[in-house]
Amino acid sequence: MIVSALLTMFMLASLGVGLVMRRRSPAVSLGLIVVSLAGIWFSWMPNQLTAVANALGVGRGADLALYLWVSISFLALAGLALQLRHVQRQLTLLAREFAISRALAGPEESAPAGARAMTEPPPGDAAGAPTADDAPMDGVR
């Protein structure tokens, strides 16, 4: 009873996700809706799921659900990996574009030694100042 109610809640949530995703990816949305509805049905009628499992040569309905779950997870993972690769590709192109236009825009990005050295403060100043300021503070604490 309690498990059935819990499962129903989860399935309703995934049904909601499926409905929201309808526009963006119809196939995934349809899959989610069907699986959710079937899930709700079978969580209240476990014997029917066992009957289906038996027909397919699996002992218990719960085992069938587990096998299906594993298969679906694998597919989802593969899809995710492909999507990740796509995002990585986009990130690469973006970073490349950014790097090149930054180099084209700022002469200091690609200028040889001399031009840049003039604009930078001597290393001693940059390294020295903050530590001198920080030291007394640390002492107080």
Added chain:
Amino acid sequence: MADHSASGKATEDRTHESEDRTHESSEGAVVVVPAYNEARGIGEVVARVRDRFARVVVVDDGSSDDTAQIARAAGAEVIRHPVNLGQGAALQTGIRWALQTGARWIVTFDADGQHDPDDALRLLRQARERGLDVCFGSRFLGSTEGMPKSRRLLLRLALLFQRVTTGMKLSDVHNGLRALSRDAAGRIDLRQNRMAHASELVAQVAALGLKFGEAPVTIRYSEYSLAKGQSSLGAVQILFDLLLARLGR
């Protein structure tokens, strides 16, 4: 070549002299050096390459150290990736930059000091003389210094894999030293961000039907290059990346 005991001024003069002489043979060539956290060695590498080539591009692949500043101070053009993408991505960025800024030849060169700028010149000369689109450096035609036995075995295996998958009869794999003509570089598009780009490049040369050859180079394995470079386990990652690419297309 360099007499390091010479005073700063004298060294500079001599460098310019040698630039005039050797830059003639390296004219129109841009050396692309992908670098990630190479602050320790990049200055010397850039300086050595600059002795032989007028233009060196260091692609700083999102380093967290001073790689970019040191490379720039040593006379390199520096392109900086805002985030770390991998050597393949850095190489492709450098190649695009070189093409965009008028390179006629592109030489790829590793940042860890294992390559010799004179070898780079030789690759370039051979590519020109033999009318090649791509000239690969080969440590097995040339020589290696301090290569661990395990690395030799691994490279042999990788070579076999390369021959089977691309049909290319090369004597070396994953050697970072190569010369590409402008035309070849423009047609090659490296999508493998990580280390598998070296196999990808060979595969693309085969697929595009580019005219390629090899020239001997010396690889100097130092403690630094071995520590900075790929562990042998990287081969597994490369195989995985190549496999994934096949599935995706």
